[in-house]
Amino acid sequence: MDPMDEIRQTFFLECEDLLQALMEGLAAIEGGDEDPETVNAIFRAVHSIKGGAGAFSLDELVKFAHTFETVLDEVRADRMELTPALMSVFFRSADQLSDLVEAASVGDSVDAERMNAIMLELDALIDSDGSDAGEVEFEAIPLDFSMDFGDVEDDLPAPGGDSWTISFKPHATIFERGNDPVLLLRALAELGETEVTCNTDALPDLADIDTAQSCLSWDITLKGETVSEDDIREIFEFVEGDCDLTISFGAAADALPEIDLPPLGAPDEGEETGWELATPSQDADEPAAIPDLPELQEPAAAEAAPAETEKSSGASPARAESSRAGPTATVRVELDRVDRLINLIGELVINQSMLAQAVSNSGVPQDSPLMDGLDEFKRLTRAIQEGVMAIRAQPVKPLFQRMSRIVREAAAATGKSVRLVTEGEGTEVDKTVIERLSDPLTHMIRNAVDHGLEQTADRAAAGKSEEGTVHLTASHRSGRVIIEIADDGAGINRTRVREIAVEKGLIDPDAALSEAEIDNLLFMPGFSTAKNVSNLSGRGVGMDVVKKAIQSLGGRVTLSSTPGKGTTFTISLPLTLAILDGMLVRVADQTKVVPLTDVVETLKLNPSQVHGLSNADRGIMVRGEFVPLVDVACELGYRPPLDKLSHHVVVLTETEGGSRTAFIVDQILDQRQVVIKGLEENYHSVPGIAAATILGNGEIALILDVAALATGRNRLSDVIRAA
Amino acid sequence: MTLRILAVDDSRTMRDMVKAALASAGFEVHTADDGVHGLEVLNECTPDVIITDINMPRMDGFGFIESVRSIDQYKQVPILTLTTESAPELKQRARDAGATGWIVKPFDRDKLVNVIRRVAA
Numbered sequence: 001m002d003p004m005d006e007i008r009q010t011f012f013l014e015c016e017d018l019l020q021a022l023m024e025g026l027a028a029i030e031g032g033d034e035d036p037e038t039v040n041a042i043f044r045a046v047h048s049i050k051g052g053a054g055a056f057s058l059d060e061l062v063k064f065a066h067t068f069e070t071v072l073d074e075v076r077a078d079r080m081e082l083t084p085a086l087m088s089v090f091f092r093s094a095d096q097l098s099d100l101v102e103a104a105s106v107g108d109s110v111d112a113e114r115m116n117a118i119m120l121e122l123d124a125l126i127d128s129d130g131s132d133a134g135e136v137e138f139e140a141i142p143l144d145f146s147m148d149f150g151d152v153e154d155d156l157p158a159p160g161g162d163s164w165t166i167s168f169k170p171h172a173t174i175f176e177r178g179n180d181p182v183l184l185l186r187a188l189a190e191l192g193e194t195e196v197t198c199n200t201d202a203l204p205d206l207a208d209i210d211t212a213q214s215c216l217s218w219d220i221t222l223k224g225e226t227v228s229e230d231d232i233r234e235i236f237e238f239v240e241g242d243c244d245l246t247i248s249f250g251a252a253a254d255a256l257p258e259i260d261l262p263p264l265g266a267p268d269e270g271e272e273t274g275w276e277l278a279t280p281s282q283d284a285d286e287p288a289a290i291p292d293l294p295e296l297q298e299p300a301a302a303e304a305a306p307a308e309t310e311k312s313s314g315a316s317p318a319r320a321e322s323s324r325a326g327p328t329a330t331v332r333v334e335l336d337r338v339d340r341l342i343n344l345i346g347e348l349v350i351n352q353s354m355l356a357q358a359v360s361n362s363g364v365p366q367d368s369p370l371m372d373g374l375d376e377f378k379r380l381t382r383a384i385q386e387g388v389m390a391i392r393a394q395p396v397k398p399l400f401q402r403m404s405r406i407v408r409e410a411a412a413a414t415g416k417s418v419r420l421v422t423e424g425e426g427t428e429v430d431k432t433v434i435e436r437l438s439d440p441l442t443h444m445i446r447n448a449v450d451h452g453l454e455q456t457a458d459r460a461a462a463g464k465s466e467e468g469t470v471h472l473t474a475s476h477r478s479g480r481v482i483i484e485i486a487d488d489g490a491g492i493n494r495t496r497v498r499e500i501a502v503e504k505g506l507i508d509p510d511a512a513l514s515e516a517e518i519d520n521l522l523f524m525p526g527f528s529t530a531k532n533v534s535n536l537s538g539r540g541v542g543m544d545v546v547k548k549a550i551q552s553l554g555g556r557v558t559l560s561s562t563p564g565k566g567t568t569f570t571i572s573l574p575l576t577l578a579i580l581d582g583m584l585v586r587v588a589d590q591t592k593v594v595p596l597t598d599v600v601e602t603l604k605l606n607p608s609q610v611h612g613l614s615n616a617d618r619g620i621m622v623r624g625e626f627v628p629l630v631d632v633a634c635e636l637g638y639r640p641p642l643d644k645l646s647h648h649v650v651v652l653t654e655t656e657g658g659s660r661t662a663f664i665v666d667q668i669l670d671q672r673q674v675v676i677k678g679l680e681e682n683y684h685s686v687p688g689i690a691a692a693t694i695l696g697n698g699e700i701a702l703i704l705d706v707a708a709l710a711t712g713r714n715r716l717s718d719v720i721r722a723a
Numbered sequence: 724m725t726l727r728i729l730a731v732d733d734s735r736t737m738r739d740m741v742k743a744a745l746a747s748a749g750f751e752v753h754t755a756d757d758g759v760h761g762l763e764v765l766n767e768c769t770p771d772v773i774i775t776d777i778n779m780p781r782m783d784g785f786g787f788i789e790s791v792r793s794i795d796q797y798k799q800v801p802i803l804t805l806t807t808e809s810a811p812e813l814k815q816r817a818r819d820a821g822a823t824g825w826i827v828k829p830f831d832r833d834k835l836v837n838v839i840r841r842v843a844a
Contacts, residue, residue: 176792
């Protein structure tokens, strides 16, 4: 890859981090953070984006970042107060900046109208503040060496004559800044033929020499018609202010003031004549201010070195400490490489279980060293697997931050006042899951603002605070990731939902539905509660699409709603997409896998606890609770419903909504990790089956989709079939 | 002898760019993320020239330059500031801290190399 392309990629990656830092900072300030460092961090983020954008000539981005930064600088310098109105401009500016970065990354351009609107707002802030200094200053000029030299007499090469006369007397400060006269003289010599005269009049006695002082001055004649004054100024740019410098063109060499400076009380012991630049050093003990300084400096530096080493080692503990406080070191790795590793580990897990099976079949005694080794192998495999999964895991924070923008936009579009409260941002989820969760989550957040929350006036009438709240929470619960989107709105209007479902022919007008069943109608294809499809939630995407997207991630979405209090959507996702802890069961001579996370307990089937109207519609009493009973083999079509249940086992499962289902299986075989092999690519989605796996003996086993099997029995499905 | 450069910048993009530009000119380039990190790396690489950004977390460029100058060994090592700011007062602040010179971002590779050659003993 072209190195610049690679750096460009780095830039956009870095922009992601910087934009995140920017959003974080703004959110912190909004939350009452008054640490000036927070404003600094925001400023730096915008500033770094500008810096990088300049390098890639992303002019639009540079221009906007610069304007934004200028306003931020006013705040940073305490010349502007952070009002809520200003924060709102900052949030929108941050959104705009994010759009610009995204557009630049794909070579696109942004909505000019919106960009101009926000630019005008920012400009107005700068103008009203009377500070527009930065406005004209920044241009993407490569290496700006142009400086304003007020005292320059003449910029044009003067007529007549063919050489420049330069008088240069460094001050002592020139050394404090690490500049070196000899290097400047050398640079001049590169421009053209030079004749250098050193004035040593001010040089004190050898014994009195202070190496930090500057006692020499030089007069240089530079030949060259092509040389401009700017070329010369450029060489002296860094020492401007640290020296007396005059430059003139065409003056004859003899007009050069040979001994211009009065001797500063020092005895006139130095040689009257100047040194040629090339002349070797005359006095090896004379340091600092003579032309061949570098050679002399080396031994001095070497001498100083031991003392320095000691000093630095003494200071190192403090430094080591500060390094610990610093940002953690990271390595960026292409996702492909991690994925390859994950696939290999998947194979390793299968291989390990095959090996275990082969060894156990060979009749090796349990307490043999081979079995111990095998156990250790299993443990290590698991540790490696967890380690690799952790590489892919990322906190949901960036995803949540994007949602705060969605809330802002949705609130603006609906004219509602909405606050987003996020919790558990550090919860880590597989990167692929995070990426694929973005769209459904966006839609759900929009829904929460658009449909979930009432209009401000309605809220006030209901005695609620005018500002609506949307809670976005992430957490780990029993091996799964749970993401909740909760609004404090009016709750689902079940009467209305039912009406719509009937209108659209989704349900039978006489269907008897529980509240939960009515709520679940929202997930049905072709359902939309909005009377008018708003430009927000509309867009032809319904909750059924959201549900499908989450299911494709091995997740489930459920909802609960309380009238007047609000609605909560709960997304439950597997921690990883690759491996699963499963319970191996026997069903009609087939081996199936039940995800362990769904299993509550297993029971021996006691026919006396089974109640029901027919063989296909039964329930079982478990600890005083009546739970629907599903015969897995029957549900999957392996056999007709059994009349008599006797030697069977019941696996009691619970899904996120808390609804329990008891599954009838023939036998429980084992409990182990299985590598998930997707079926969708080759077989599309198979109802009741989540995926497949390869067992240690090479047999293929299907992984059951417990929630789907449970709802397959749900009366809602019967209703739909009937309708 | 290969010139050893220490480039301090909190922007990864900028570090990469400086590194790419200078490495292609045959310099040995070390990088650090901010002033505090810069001082740590300083001990490890003893640079011939230091290039530093101004706006950085933990310790900014001014603080970094002052800290470097307070170490005897680095009293005279050339320090260039690499910054998007071209305001004279910022340049003056950098000079007061002990900066040798400055380069404005975005930088031109050849000029950066020239400037380094010019200040490096």
